[in-house]
Amino acid sequence: MSDGILTAIQIHPIKSCRRIEVDSIEVTANGIAHDRMWQIVDAAGVPVTQRQRRGLAVVQPELIDGGLRISAPGHGPLDVAHPTANDATVKGLLGDDVSCGDAGDDAAAFFTAVTGEACRLVAITPDTGRAVGLFPGRTVSFVDAAPVVVANTASLDDLLAHASAPFPMERFRPNLVVETDSPWAEDTWKNFTIGAAQLVGTLPWPRCAVPQIDQDTSERSKEPALVLRARRWCTAVPNMPAGLRAALEGNALFGMASSIEPAGAVVSIGDALSVQTTAEALIPPPT
Numbered sequence: 001m002s003d004g005i006l007t008a009i010q011i012h013p014i015k016s017c018r019r020i021e022v023d024s025i026e027v028t029a030n031g032i033a034h035d036r037m038w039q040i041v042d043a044a045g046v047p048v049t050q051r052q053r054r055g056l057a058v059v060q061p062e063l064i065d066g067g068l069r070i071s072a073p074g075h076g077p078l079d080v081a082h083p084t085a086n087d088a089t090v091k092g093l094l095g096d097d098v099s100c101g102d103a104g105d106d107a108a109a110f111f112t113a114v115t116g117e118a119c120r121l122v123a124i125t126p127d128t129g130r131a132v133g134l135f136p137g138r139t140v141s142f143v144d145a146a147p148v149v150v151a152n153t154a155s156l157d158d159l160l161a162h163a164s165a166p167f168p169m170e171r172f173r174p175n176l177v178v179e180t181d182s183p184w185a186e187d188t189w190k191n192f193t194i195g196a197a198q199l200v201g202t203l204p205w206p207r208c209a210v211p212q213i214d215q216d217t218s219e220r221s222k223e224p225a226l227v228l229r230a231r232r233w234c235t236a237v238p239n240m241p242a243g244l245r246a247a248l249e250g251n252a253l254f255g256m257a258s259s260i261e262p263a264g265a266v267v268s269i270g271d272a273l274s275v276q277t278t279a280e281a282l283i284p285p286p287t
Contacts, residue, residue: 004180004273006194007153012173013068014038014121015093015142016049017059019170019215024268027197027260030124030139031147032175032267034063037082038103039142040111043118045090047142050210053115057218070107072114080107083123090122093144094132101125133243134202135259146257148175149205150186150194155254158183158286163227171211171224174255178273186256187281195271199258203244204282206234206251228252231286240282253283 010019015036026033040048040056050056055072062069064079071077083101092098100122107121124130124141131138132145140147151174160166169177176194178186189201211224232252237245 002272003185003192003275004152004178006176006267006269006271006273007179008169008177009267009269010170010173010175010177011035013061013063014040014059014070015047016040016051016053016056016210017061017070018057019173020061020063024266027263027265027267029263030130030141031143031260035148035175036141036143038068038121038123039090039100040115040119040121041090043120045088047091047093048111048115048117048119049093050213051208053117054213054218054220055114057213057215059111059114070110075110075114078106078110080104080121083125086125086127088120088122092130092132092142096130096132098124098128098130098142100128134257138259146202146205146259148199148258148260149255150174150176150178150189150199150201150258151255152183152186153177153179154181154183155186159224159227159231159254162231163223165221165223167211167221167223168215170215171213172207172254173210173215176267180273184281184285185275187253187283187285188278189256189258189275190279191277192273192275194273195267196265197260197267198262198265199260201256201258201279203248203257204234204253205255205257206247207254208251211254224254225252228254232283234283237282248282 103121111119
């Protein structure tokens with residue numbers, strides 16, 4: 001018996017730039033193919049994201065053979081080859097050092113013009129091997145930390161029923177969107193499958209200010225910050241390790257950060273969600 005169905009797959013080839021919606025995607029050693037494989041960094045190698053430059057929301061990547069085609073209003077298009085070797089070290093969003101490949105001066109000029117500050121574009125290569133403590137034994141791309149984030153349409157519907165203005169799921173920049181009949185059920189998912197993929201739910205995902213940015217226009221609004229504060233605020237998680245407590249407490253939670261395997265499996269829209277094991281929710285569901 002199915003617990004839900006996969007209704008959308010979204011990849012974000014360049015971290016903090018516009019999404020690409022696909023009908024199916026392959027699982028990789030880093031998470032899912034093409035997701036957050038590229039990152040914009042400043043002159044010090046620190047990530048530049050929508051947190052600082054909301055205009056990145058309308059930078060559109062397109063997958064092409066051997067790399068990306070990028071464009072933005074008034075800029076591009078520009079074809080960028082995917083680096084094949086590591087020649088740069090930058091910071092991940094957790095502050096970790098990431099060995100990666102620089103995408104060249106043309107890409108740097110493009111993002112410098114878009115953001116108004118000196119930037120470069122870098123990419124994960126087969127030699128990168130980035131690891132984060134939240135998912136031991138696994139490698140990841142330029143994601144914040146989680147190989148994939150799974151979101152539940154019923155939870156979005158719950159927020160919308162109490163929000164002051166509408167907003168779409170894209171504001172949360174998830175990877176896999178599932179439709180269920182149970183708001184906030186994802187908070188309890190531990191071991192679950194989506195089609196041929198096996199996932200382990202690790203942490204309800206803390207949210208920054210990015211969901212307030214319209215991902216189609218880059219305009220900022222008050223929602224969903226207001227409704228998240230009212231319904232999904234994490235006040236205290238005293239039993240969590242200190243590092244996770246700092247990330248969770250004083251933030252809103254939406255979506256489940258998860259690992260996904262095996263590499264080579266393919267998930268497609270219409271695949272069934274099946275939950276095998278559950279755990280206690282980190283925070284109680286809103287009432």
